Amino acid sequence: MAAGSETKYSLQNEKNKKEQKKSKFRKKMIPYILVFPAVLFVIGVLGYAIIAGLLMSLFDIRLSFGDAPFVGLENYIYLFTDEIFLNSLFISLIFVFGSVVLGLALSLSFALSLYKCKRTGNFYKALALVPYLISGIATAIMFRFLFSGDVGLINLILKTVGLDAVNFLADPWWALLVCVLANVWFVCPFATLVLLSGIQSVDPELFDSAKIDGAHRIHILRKIILPLIAPMMGISLIWLSFASFNMFDVILPLTNGGPGRSTEVMALYMYNVAFGELQYSLGSAVMVIILFFNVVTSVIYLKIFNVNYAD
Amino acid sequence: MKKASLALIFILFLSVLAACGNDDESSSDSNGDSGEKVVKVWFGREDFIPADNFEKFHEEHPDIRVEADVVPLEQAVSDFMRNHSAGNEPDIVQVFHDNVGTMVSQDTLMDISEYVDQWESDDADGFNKILSQAWDIASWEDKVYGMGIHVGPYWHVYRKDWFEEEGLEIPTDYDELLEAARVLDTDEHEGYALVGGREHPAWWFSSLFVSMGGEYSSTGLPQIDSEAGHYLIDFYQTLMREELIDPSAISWSSGEMRGAFIGGNAAMAPIGDNIFPLIQEEMTYGEEWTAAPQPVRPGQESNQHEIWGWPMMVSSNTENPEAVMEVFKYLSDTEIVDEVAKRYQPTTNSEVMQSEEYVEAKPWAADFEEEFANTIIMPSHINQGEVMNILVDVQQEALQNTERDPAEIAAEYQEKLNELDN
Numbered sequence: 001m002a003a004g005s006e007t008k009y010s011l012q013n014e015k016n017k018k019e020q021k022k023s024k025f026r027k028k029m030i031p032y033i034l035v036f037p038a039v040l041f042v043i044g045v046l047g048y049a050i051i052a053g054l055l056m057s058l059f060d061i062r063l064s065f066g067d068a069p070f071v072g073l074e075n076y077i078y079l080f081t082d083e084i085f086l087n088s089l090f091i092s093l094i095f096v097f098g099s100v101v102l103g104l105a106l107s108l109s110f111a112l113s114l115y116k117c118k119r120t121g122n123f124y125k126a127l128a129l130v131p132y133l134i135s136g137i138a139t140a141i142m143f144r145f146l147f148s149g150d151v152g153l154i155n156l157i158l159k160t161v162g163l164d165a166v167n168f169l170a171d172p173w174w175a176l177l178v179c180v181l182a183n184v185w186f187v188c189p190f191a192t193l194v195l196l197s198g199i200q201s202v203d204p205e206l207f208d209s210a211k212i213d214g215a216h217r218i219h220i221l222r223k224i225i226l227p228l229i230a231p232m233m234g235i236s237l238i239w240l241s242f243a244s245f246n247m248f249d250v251i252l253p254l255t256n257g258g259p260g261r262s263t264e265v266m267a268l269y270m271y272n273v274a275f276g277e278l279q280y281s282l283g284s285a286v287m288v289i290i291l292f293f294n295v296v297t298s299v300i301y302l303k304i305f306n307v308n309y310a311d
Numbered sequence: 312m313k314k315a316s317l318a319l320i321f322i323l324f325l326s327v328l329a330a331c332g333n334d335d336e337s338s339s340d341s342n343g344d345s346g347e348k349v350v351k352v353w354f355g356r357e358d359f360i361p362a363d364n365f366e367k368f369h370e371e372h373p374d375i376r377v378e379a380d381v382v383p384l385e386q387a388v389s390d391f392m393r394n395h396s397a398g399n400e401p402d403i404v405q406v407f408h409d410n411v412g413t414m415v416s417q418d419t420l421m422d423i424s425e426y427v428d429q430w431e432s433d434d435a436d437g438f439n440k441i442l443s444q445a446w447d448i449a450s451w452e453d454k455v456y457g458m459g460i461h462v463g464p465y466w467h468v469y470r471k472d473w474f475e476e477e478g479l480e481i482p483t484d485y486d487e488l489l490e491a492a493r494v495l496d497t498d499e500h501e502g503y504a505l506v507g508g509r510e511h512p513a514w515w516f517s518s519l520f521v522s523m524g525g526e527y528s529s530t531g532l533p534q535i536d537s538e539a540g541h542y543l544i545d546f547y548q549t550l551m552r553e554e555l556i557d558p559s560a561i562s563w564s565s566g567e568m569r570g571a572f573i574g575g576n577a578a579m580a581p582i583g584d585n586i587f588p589l590i591q592e593e594m595t596y597g598e599e600w601t602a603a604p605q606p607v608r609p610g611q612e613s614n615q616h617e618i619w620g621w622p623m624m625v626s627s628n629t630e631n632p633e634a635v636m637e638v639f640k641y642l643s644d645t646e647i648v649d650e651v652a653k654r655y656q657p658t659t660n661s662e663v664m665q666s667e668e669y670v671e672a673k674p675w676a677a678d679f680e681e682e683f684a685n686t687i688i689m690p691s692h693i694n695q696g697e698v699m700n701i702l703v704d705v706q707q708e709a710l711q712n713t714e715r716d717p718a719e720i721a722a723e724y725q726e727k728l729n730e731l732d733n
Contacts, residue, residue: 063389064412064694065416065693149558150576167558167562170562258509258707259562259710259711278696
């Protein structure tokens, strides 16, 4: 009898263990199941576009000519010997560097300010998102009005305080600076929210104990906040440089690459060759190069800032 | 609850599949139910659509249904090409005329020469009202692929009242124009306005080039390393060097140039005929403002005037070319096109252009009758997009480097242009 009940017990135990295992497996699988539709969507849409673009860049597809021969890496060789593309690459690097440095500094200061706003925090958070919600074209028109040569607000202010007006959009370096400012205005809000979420995840007791120990605000920022939000800073930097490398819809209506080609970033160059000159393969090759820069910078940020979700 | 969620996901899945699937109905609807023919038309601007939106056409042709849509001229070619590959393109698409060669090279257009000849033999009177530019602008290598119902030249507009105040005559050559600009350039307004930015192709630059005696190669490349090209570059440099234009004109779009003239901030500008009604709303023609054909380059006795057009091109896959021709006849019919021409762009229907009503609606039209009839169509190269980008570069180089030798600039960019023939 006892042996029978023991066997029954061990069977029950085994069954429970199996059920527990199953349950554990189910629990482990849930995140993957939930993520699966998004992964499928990304692979379907983005993956297809990347693979099609990559393949297209190996042919010579121009709408002006009927045939589309396989040319291997010729499009890439052409690009890296074409002074107009090399100029756009150089402009892109300056543009991205300027946008990332200025964007990160502003995002961090906005995030710290929003963290301090306790009572009206939600209102200011919503307000901070406004630039991100405005379309690129509207942003460009707004900046064109601000920096226009004769009737621009900035020049009116300069004249009011007795300074000479500046032809912002007619000067290569000023025009590039205006593009950087417009881009930062556009991409900063999202980076701010990412950093704010990082700051909010820091245990407030750390700040209190640091204060008790006599730490200065700068020390709190340098020794507590910045190290603890490093992963979030990495995410912010990925966003800032990714959005800047791909930036096109603000620059097109703002300067369209001018004066000369001083604000023609790679994304704009890609648009011009693909849709203006109808050289689809060359445009695809530029897309691959932009993708390469995005991947490389992202990997660098992830390494430097040690972004690891498992932690 | 679980079942309902599953059902919802299933429906969603089916919807996605349906959306991704090929819409057989839409691709085969060129002949609709009960033998009705469907002609799909993509207009490049809403303004080109007749006010009656094909109402009269449908009454006259109950067996043909026109489905009109607007696809901006700037994206019409690439959208058309993509849809053509998928067998989903319209029967008629309106494009900038300099894209015709590209579209022909891709075998996307139908040679309608025989249908045009048929029209001429069936209705010679009606056909003869149409200027030859209507067919020339939609042709490539002597074959007709569509019809240009509206074409538009650029002329020069002047503040007549300011000229009279200063005792100046309307310039007949570009040196006189520069002299007048020097006199009229004051603290209140600029002497001249132009489009210097990269926003548009170099249409204005090209128009001035031809008016200065500029020529194109047989393949459609502008010969800027020529006397006319050097003069044009020097003209732009002079305007900027002497500050006869706004210092920020290098970033100006057409809107800013027009705004400067209409708003009283510039004494002269090269402006398209379609903008004249807007100017007329603010000023009176013949009193405050006037317009004249482009001046000549000093030393020339006469010059030519270039026009642009937005021809309606016929898809190579259209199943109803006869119905398409009926649409062309309707769109170029005097009664229909008169309304569009009065409020928007000039037409290739000569009866409309010479009618009293048109001259009354556009009082300046009579001053350009002869020049309009003798305009030449802007030649286009097979790589027209690249040609235009290079011309914009020349324009910007001239405005940025006002001391550089024009011949040197012309030689540098001519070399780039010539490479496009290889």
